[in-house]
Amino acid sequence: MNVQELKKQxxxxxxxxxxxxxxxxxxxxxxxxxxxxxxxxVMGMISRxxxxxxxxxxxxxxxxxKWKSRELSRRLAILxxxxxxxxxxxxxxxxxxxxxxxxGNRVTLEDQKIIDRAISYMELEGxxxxxxxxxxxxxxxxxxxxxxxxxxTEYVLLDEPTNNLDIYHATNMMKIVRRLxxxxxxxxxxxxxxxxxxxFYSDYICAFKDGKIARFGTVEGVMTKxxxxxxxxxxxxxxxxxxxxxxIYY
Amino acid sequence: xxxxxxxxxxSLFIGVIELPLQELLSGNLHLWEIFLVSRLPRLLAILCxxxxxxxxxxxxxxxxxxxxxxxxxxxxxxxxxLGILLALLFMPSSxxxxxxxxxxxxxxxxxxxxxxxxxxxxxKDAVMVPLVGIMCGNVIGGITSYLAYxxxxxxxxxxxxxxxxxxxxxxxxxxxxxxxxxxALAFVFANHFNIVGxxxxxxxxxxxxxxxxxxxxxxxxxxxxxxxxxxxxxISYIGLIVPNVVAMYKGDRIRGTLADTALFGxxxxxxxxxxxRVVIFPYELPIELIVGILGSLIFIALLFCRLKYGRxxxxxxxxxxxCCSAMPxxxxxxxx
Numbered sequence: 001m002n003v004q005e006l007k008k009q010x011x012x013x014x015x016x017x018x019x020x021x022x023x024x025x026x027x028x029x030x031x032x033x034x035x036x037x038x039x040x041x042v043m044g045m046i047s048r049x050x051x052x053x054x055x056x057x058x059x060x061x062x063x064x065x066k067w068k069s070r071e072l073s074r075r076l077a078i079l080x081x082x083x084x085x086x087x088x089x090x091x092x093x094x095x096x097x098x099x100x101x102x103x104g105n106r107v108t109l110e111d112q113k114i115i116d117r118a119i120s121y122m123e124l125e126g127x128x129x130x131x132x133x134x135x136x137x138x139x140x141x142x143x144x145x146x147x148x149x150x151x152x153t154e155y156v157l158l159d160e161p162t163n164n165l166d167i168y169h170a171t172n173m174m175k176i177v178r179r180l181x182x183x184x185x186x187x188x189x190x191x192x193x194x195x196x197x198x199x200f201y202s203d204y205i206c207a208f209k210d211g212k213i214a215r216f217g218t219v220e221g222v223m224t225k226x227x228x229x230x231x232x233x234x235x236x237x238x239x240x241x242x243x244x245x246x247x248i249y250y
Numbered sequence: 251x252x253x254x255x256x257x258x259x260x261s262l263f264i265g266v267i268e269l270p271l272q273e274l275l276s277g278n279l280h281l282w283e284i285f286l287v288s289r290l291p292r293l294l295a296i297l298c299x300x301x302x303x304x305x306x307x308x309x310x311x312x313x314x315x316x317x318x319x320x321x322x323x324x325x326x327x328x329x330x331x332l333g334i335l336l337a338l339l340f341m342p343s344s345x346x347x348x349x350x351x352x353x354x355x356x357x358x359x360x361x362x363x364x365x366x367x368x369x370x371x372x373x374k375d376a377v378m379v380p381l382v383g384i385m386c387g388n389v390i391g392g393i394t395s396y397l398a399y400x401x402x403x404x405x406x407x408x409x410x411x412x413x414x415x416x417x418x419x420x421x422x423x424x425x426x427x428x429x430x431x432x433x434a435l436a437f438v439f440a441n442h443f444n445i446v447g448x449x450x451x452x453x454x455x456x457x458x459x460x461x462x463x464x465x466x467x468x469x470x471x472x473x474x475x476x477x478x479x480x481x482x483x484x485i486s487y488i489g490l491i492v493p494n495v496v497a498m499y500k501g502d503r504i505r506g507t508l509a510d511t512a513l514f515g516x517x518x519x520x521x522x523x524x525x526x527r528v529v530i531f532p533y534e535l536p537i538e539l540i541v542g543i544l545g546s547l548i549f550i551a552l553l554f555c556r557l558k559y560g561r562x563x564x565x566x567x568x569x570x571x572x573c574c575s576a577m578p579x580x581x582x583x584x585x586x
Contacts, residue, residue, distance in 0.1 A: 089502055097444075
């Protein structure tokens with residue numbers, strides 16, 4: 001996925017200002033940055049949820065706007081923070097919607113198998129007949145991921161997947177993200193607030209500031225004291241734990 | 251459930267003013283005529299109304315992801331009535347079909363505007379949406395009454411304001427049959443409606459065109475409502491209560507609940523109709539009255555159980571189904 005000179009304005013205010021980057025395939029890339037830096041907007045634009053004003057989002061050799069919606073939904077999946085489900089659907093019914101881009105209304109036997117696999121991959125077998133709105137936040141998030149797995153796309157985009165989760169569930173979520181990439185070979189793009197999660201679990205980090213890319217590179221390249229202090233305007237120290245650069249801010 | 255339906259059908263054949271006993275039916279042409287001209291149409295109209303109104307309500311609730319939206323609380327019925335009045339005003343000699351056309355157009359437009367409005371203004375509280383809908387409905391109803399008074403049409407209009415089946419006769423009710431193909435259409439697109447109900451981003455992700463499905467769904471449900479209003483008049487609450495009660499037991503997957511909703515709606519209207527005809531026997535009360543009384547009681551009960559017990563009010567053993575968790579927006583202790 002290639003992005004060039006992406007721009008977006010809301011009410012005359014420029015939110016994303018000339019962003020260009022290329023997402024490495026088969027890797028985990030995290031978009032980080034302070035509030036209002038434009039990372040979620042960029043996420044929306046590269047997943048066709050938000051229209052861009054100018055620039056190019058090139059997905060697999062074709063402009064993202066030129067893809068047929070259904071075709072694209074077999075290649076790219078996006079989960080946003082607003083996916084809070086108020087409806088009484090069972091976990092299995094939700095996961096089954098992941099097959100919609102393929103089979104539409106007829107869920108085939110093959111689909112059933114894929115759904116089964118997605119559910120067991122997320123260890124949701126015991127919950128599959130429970131209603132989504134009765135689950136805890138962590139279980140619900142896992143059910144959503146199971147749906148994305150059933151959707152079977154090469155690209156998985158997650159907008160703040162650790163939002164509203166406690167440390168246990170958030171860390172598990174990040175481990176799942178890692179597995180999506182390592183075991184299932186997906187290209188994962190995340191928006192994250194927790195820099196240390198980004199540092200520990202991703203391969204590349206794209207740091208935003210004021211609608212522009214401040215730094216983009218490997219975790220080691222971006223996670224330096226100077227870079228982070230400049231982006232977040234607070235003091236940072238970098239520690240190396242388990243071979244990964246983790247930060248402390250104060 | 252099916253047995254209950256069959257039983258209701260049989261009881262319907264018997265319990266009316268003139269008594270065409272089954273034995274007499276064997277050869278009596280006069281009774282046959284009553285049966286074909288009045289009884290059968292009435293039964294069909296009742297079934298279509300019950301099925302149609304509850305399915306229309308189900309679709310609207312799903313699409314707006316709000317359990318309090320329905321043709322009554324979403325300005326659809328009042329718009330349809332306004333449409334009929336306009337038809338009566340501008341084309342006094344209009345046939346039932348022209349009036350139906352006006353009612354369709356008005357109902358669709360009214361529903362679209364209402365939904366567009368509630369989408370523009372994102373309400374924090376789910377209860378606000380039906381309140382706004384009732385307000386909208388009353389404003390439109392007010393315009394209707396004003397026009398009716400001004401042009402001395404109140405008498406003519408009253409037949410569409412209060413729903414009743416007593417005027418359902420052969421040749422006057424066939425439009426209501428439109429609900430059948432429309433409900434079938436709703437069944438075909440059930441999954442689409444479900445996905446759209448889960449939100450704009452969610453449906454985009456699955457490659458479902460959000461606005462197209464939203465507004466075609468609303469159109470279907472407005473057309474169902476309008477075709478019923480034209481023949482029977484306004485019948486409130488069915489579209490609100492039936493889907494909610496069914497969702498308590500069956501969840502929100504439309505494919506799974508549509509048939510139950512339709513069935514339950516038909517039975518509900520059938521029972522209300524029988525009550526209406528039995529209470530003051532030789533005469534009959536309009537169905538709107540019975541449904542209104544029963545319906546508002548159930549609605550209040552729903553609200554109370556929602557407020558008092560929060561999300562997981564009624565537990566129905568086994569799978570652990572939470573009652574009013576079907577209603578979104580209100581904050582409850584959802585998580586453990």
